[in-house]
Amino acid sequence: MGLQAYYDNYILVLIFMLLGVALPVVSLTFGRLLRPKNPYAEKITTYESGIQPEGDAQVRYHVAYYIVALEFIIFDVETVFLIPWAVALGHLGWVGLNMMLVFIVILALGLAYSWKKKVLEWS
Numbered sequence: 001m002g003l004q005a006y007y008d009n010y011i012l013v014l015i016f017m018l019l020g021v022a023l024p025v026v027s028l029t030f031g032r033l034l035r036p037k038n039p040y041a042e043k044i045t046t047y048e049s050g051i052q053p054e055g056d057a058q059v060r061y062h063v064a065y066y067i068v069a070l071e072f073i074i075f076d077v078e079t080v081f082l083i084p085w086a087v088a089l090g091h092l093g094w095v096g097l098n099m100m101l102v103f104i105v106i107l108a109l110g111l112a113y114s115w116k117k118k119v120l121e122w123s
Contacts, residue, residue: 067119071111078107 085092085100092099114120 064119064122067114071114071119074107074110078103 081103082100085096089096
């Protein structure tokens with residue numbers, strides 16, 4: 001591969017990065033300029049359904065919900081790593097097996113720590 005083809009790849013990446021930044025900025029700017037600007041009392045209320053809002057709109061959730069969600073994401077990502085590893089196990093050999101065992105042990109230690117701290121128990 002020549003030096004010109006090498007630079008062409010970087011130019012393509014630069015073009016995509018510029019488009020990735022420019023498109024949202026341009027669309028948000030033109031959206032702000034083109035939208036109607038007639039806020040009246042009913043329009044700026046919290047709900048447009050005609051029912052007056054009651055109570056605070058910001059509800060505090062228990063931190064356990066977030067921790068369980070994070071653990072779900074962690075084990076979901078683990079599954080994403082396990083499937084390609086299982087497919088390529090024949091090519092990876094013992095080194096790949098040992099690395100994945102270390103990965104699973106680290107995740108198991110995290111799960112044991114969560115279990116010990118009683119994060120998974122609902123009160």
